[in-house]
Amino acid sequence: MATSQKPVVGIPRALLYHRYAALWQTYFKSLGVETVVSAPTDRVIAEAGARAAGDEMCLSLKVYLGHVASLIGKCDCIFVPRIVDFGIRRVMCTTFEGLPDIVANVFRDEHLKVLSYNVNVQGGLGEKEAMIALGRELGFSRKAAKKAYKAGFAAQKAADDAAAAKAEKQYKAKGLKIILGAHRYVTEDAYYGRPVIQYLKEKGAEVILADAVERKSARRAARQFSPTMKWEVSREIAGSIAMHEHLADGIILMSVYPCALDSMVDDMIVRKLKDSGVPILTLTMDAQSGTAGLETRLESFLDILTLRRRAKQEVKA
C-alpha cells in the first residue's frame, strides 16, 4: 500500500478501543492516516451486533460486531488488533486473540479488509515492534512508524495516569464511594454500562472505576487474591479492589454474559472479601432491554450502603 493512497481506517468504538483510544488515535494522527470511529453504542448498533454474532459470544463482542457493521461503507478497512499477551501471567481474553479472524469470518460476505497488529510477548512480539510493523504495512518508513508509536504511547500513558490520579482523588471523597469493578468496555459502553454509572451518580454516589489504577501496583496487589491469576485486565481490576476496598462503602462487580474471565474472577473476589464486611453487588448484563430488575438491585444496594454508613456514624457519635 503506497502512502499516496492512504486508506481511511475505521475503528469500532467497542472492546479495547476504550483501553487504547489515545494510543490508536494519536498513532494514526501522527502518521496522517484518516480514521473514522463508530458512534457510541445505541440500540440499532446493539441489535445489529446481536444479529451478526454467534450465540455463544459475549455481549461485548456482539456489541463490537454491531460497531463493525456500522462502519461498513464508511472506510476502506477496519482496524482490529490481535492482542494475545504481555508476558507470563499477563494474558488477554481469547476473544482478543481471535478478534481479527472473528471479524473477517462474521463479515466474510462483505469482503472486509481487516487492518491489524499482533501483540504476543511470549511469542516474541511486543507492542512497540507490532505497531512499527503496522506502520510499515501502511507504507510508512520505520522511522515514521516508530515516531508515531512513541507519540501514541505517551498520549496513552498520560490518559491512564490522569484516570488513575482522578480515581485516587475520588477515594478521598466524602460521598458514598462505590468501586465499580468491570472491564472498561463494559463501563464505557453508552448503551449498557454508562446508564448504570449515570443512575448511581444521579443518586449521589461517587463511582470509582477499579481499572483506573496504577497498573503495575494493581497487578502486584492481585497476588493477595490469587498468585496464579493469569489475565492481564482481571489482575488490574482485582488488584485495584484489593488495594482500595477498605476505602469504599461498597463494590459493584459488573460483567456481561457470558464472560469466562469474570465468571471465575468475580466469584473469587466475592469469596476473598467475605470477611472484609464490604457489601458487594454482582450484576450480569444481558441483551434484555428491561431495566426494572437492574434498577431494583442498584436502588436497594444504595439503600443498604446509606443505612450502613448512617449506623456507623451513629456508633461514632
Next chain:
Amino acid sequence: MKKEAYLGVDVGSISTKGVIMDGDKNLLASAYIWTEGDPIGAVKRLIEKLGAQFDRNAWQVVATGTTGSARKLVGAMLGATVVKNEITAHAVGTTAYHPDVRTILEIGGQDSKIILLENGIAIDYAMNTLCAAGTGAFLSSQSRRLGIPVEDMGAVALKSAHPTHIAARCTVFAESDLVHKIQMGHTKEDIVAGLCEAVVGNYLNNVGKGKRIQEPIVFQGGVSKNIGVVKAFERALGAPVIVDENGHLMGAIGAAILAKHHDARKVFDFGIENVAFKTREVICGQCPNRCEIICVYRDGKLIDNWGNRCEKGDITARQAKHA
C-alpha cells in the same frame, strides 16, 4: 380530628398485598389477592377491600408507600408519597416484628432473595439473577405435572421418609430428572419431598452462595407457606426457621412504615375505585435507542411516564412545556 394511618401496597407478579397501619405498627386492615396480570385492576380491588375493613371516620390515611415490581405504576395511580424497592421494604417490614432478625430468606413467584441484617439494618443481600430457577413458578408447574395442588405439596412432602434426590442446579435439568425418577418408580411423596429439597439446595447454591446465614432466620414469600420447604431449610441450615403468619404482608408493611417515616404527606382518597386508569406503550422516535415508554393516564389525562433513557423521551415534561 381523625387519627393518622398509613397505607402500604406491594404489587408482585403473582400477588398484590396491602395494609393500613396506625402509628404503632398495628394493622387496621390487610388484604392479599392475586394480581392476575392486571396490576391496575388488582390494586383497585385491593383498595376496595382495605377501605371496607377500617373506620374511615376515625382514621385518615396521610401517607402511602408502594413496593414490588409494579411499584412505579401503582405509585403513580395511588399518588404514593414513597416508592421503594422490595428489598428495602421487606427488610423494614420484617425488622418491625422481628427486630433481632439476622437473615431473611425469601422465595416468591418469580424471584428469590436473601437479606442479611445487623442491628436491624440490612447489610447485604442477593437476588436471583437471570433465571427463575427454584422459585414458586417452578413448584407450581411441577405440582401440575404431579397432579398435586401446590397448597398440598408441603403436607405431602412431610409424609416422605426418603426424599428422592433431584438435580437442583437448574430448573430444566431438575424437570427432566423428575420425569426420569417418576418413571423409575419413586413414590409421589418422595418426589415432592425431593422437590422441596431441590428448591432449598438451589436457593442456597445460587442466591445464598457465599453468604453467612445466621440466626434468627425468617423465611417469607409465597413458598414459605410450604411446610415441606420450611423443614428442608431447617435440615439444610441446622437451625430453626421462623415463618411469620403475616410473612406474605411484610413488603406492604415495610412500604407503610417507610411512608410513615418519610416527610411527604398526602391524604389518600379511597375514591380511586371509580377513576379510570390506562397505560399505553409509546416507542420514542427521538433517537436510535427507540425507548419503550410507558404512559399512565388518569381519566384520560397523562399523569406519569417512564422507560426513557434520556430527557428527550420524557413525555410528561414535553407536554407540560407545550401546555
